[in-house]
Amino acid sequence: MNENFKLYISKRPRRLRKSQAILNLCTETRVSVQDLILPVFVKEGLNGADEIKSMPKIYRHTIDSLLRYCQKALEVGINAIAPFPMVDAIDKSLDAREAHNPMSLANRAISAVKKHFPEMLVIADIALDPYTSHGHDGILDESGEWILNDTTVGILSDMAVSAAEAGADIVAPSDMMDGRVGAIREALDENNLTDTAIMAYSAKYASAFYGPFRDAIGSAPKAKGKTKKYLDKRGYQLNPANANEAIKEALLDEDEGADIVMVKPAMAYLDIIAKVKANTTLPVAAYQVSGEYSMIWASAQKGWLDYQRTRDEALVSIKRAGADMILTYFANDFIETNK
Numbered sequence: 001m002n003e004n005f006k007l008y009i010s011k012r013p014r015r016l017r018k019s020q021a022i023l024n025l026c027t028e029t030r031v032s033v034q035d036l037i038l039p040v041f042v043k044e045g046l047n048g049a050d051e052i053k054s055m056p057k058i059y060r061h062t063i064d065s066l067l068r069y070c071q072k073a074l075e076v077g078i079n080a081i082a083p084f085p086m087v088d089a090i091d092k093s094l095d096a097r098e099a100h101n102p103m104s105l106a107n108r109a110i111s112a113v114k115k116h117f118p119e120m121l122v123i124a125d126i127a128l129d130p131y132t133s134h135g136h137d138g139i140l141d142e143s144g145e146w147i148l149n150d151t152t153v154g155i156l157s158d159m160a161v162s163a164a165e166a167g168a169d170i171v172a173p174s175d176m177m178d179g180r181v182g183a184i185r186e187a188l189d190e191n192n193l194t195d196t197a198i199m200a201y202s203a204k205y206a207s208a209f210y211g212p213f214r215d216a217i218g219s220a221p222k223a224k225g226k227t228k229k230y231l232d233k234r235g236y237q238l239n240p241a242n243a244n245e246a247i248k249e250a251l252l253d254e255d256e257g258a259d260i261v262m263v264k265p266a267m268a269y270l271d272i273i274a275k276v277k278a279n280t281t282l283p284v285a286a287y288q289v290s291g292e293y294s295m296i297w298a299s300a301q302k303g304w305l306d307y308q309r310t311r312d313e314a315l316v317s318i319k320r321a322g323a324d325m326i327l328t329y330f331a332n333d334f335i336e337t338n339k
Helices: 013-017 020-025 063-075 105-116 149-166 180-190 208-217 244-256 267-279 290-301 307-321 331-337
Strands: 036-042 049-052 055-061 080-085 121-126 170-173 197-204 260-264 284-288 325-328
Touching: 013 020, 036 063, 036 105, 036 331, 049 208, 055 063, 055 208, 055 290, 063 080, 063 105, 063 331, 080 105, 080 208, 105 121, 105 149, 121 149, 149 170, 149 180, 170 180, 180 197, 180 244, 197 244, 197 267, 208 290, 244 260, 244 267, 260 267, 267 284, 267 307, 284 307, 290 307, 307 325, 307 331
Parallel strands: 036 055, 036 080, 036 325, 080 121, 121 170, 170 197, 197 260, 260 284, 284 325
Antiparallel strands: 049 055
């Protein structure tokens, strides 16, 4: 080894990696608390929360417990939540009638949060899967194989109005039915809810990363032996192989009146986030879904990955791809460890 060997070059990029202070000054992408939306799960009952086995440190909250959780979130600077209800089996039906009940679990949770914490932004999920007895995001035809698009959109519009009247600041249709954004916008405006924004799940893929979420809200089929067979939603969610389709969906939602468009999942679809961002004038949200969260946790528990560094790298990659806001179950934990 020739220790005296020297290169005569003027450009040495490593100069800007010499110390943490220089690295901080030259950081191009940062994730802040203002970028984060905290998804939360709600269940019936009083004064309790139970941990979701497939999602470490994530809980199903009763409304009382949710209020305490929101207080803690606000204290660390998180100002936006997206509640998802675990609906009791007795309230599930083929026609999803509970979805637009003004006194549904979701609407009671929204009202309670806005009453106690008016400064907390509440984003209501507009989808029928928590309310249908079969777990699909819409009303099935007589064959039980195909979702009736327009019938489903009519119910989603009523659901959006109900959520907005309960106090939701933003309604977020996550169903992937055709024309639902325009119909929801019209329904909101007709009911003098013109200030309620729409965050459209524009590019929601038929992904295998949703498993823990379906467990969390109780929409997954029962286990068969040691395995679970999840519902096939490829008849309405996007093909993971398609990118142009995502842009088409996002632009359609923009034309129909969406205020924000979303890509879901995030980590396996960073290219889609970038493409959508380049093709729309709207803010772009990305949802780091339950499977992404649980994979990082499981690997860290096995000692295969550094939990904090992997978590932070995943979040910054989503922001770097072009997301203006990120729905993530890591929100509280990320803020607490990056103060």
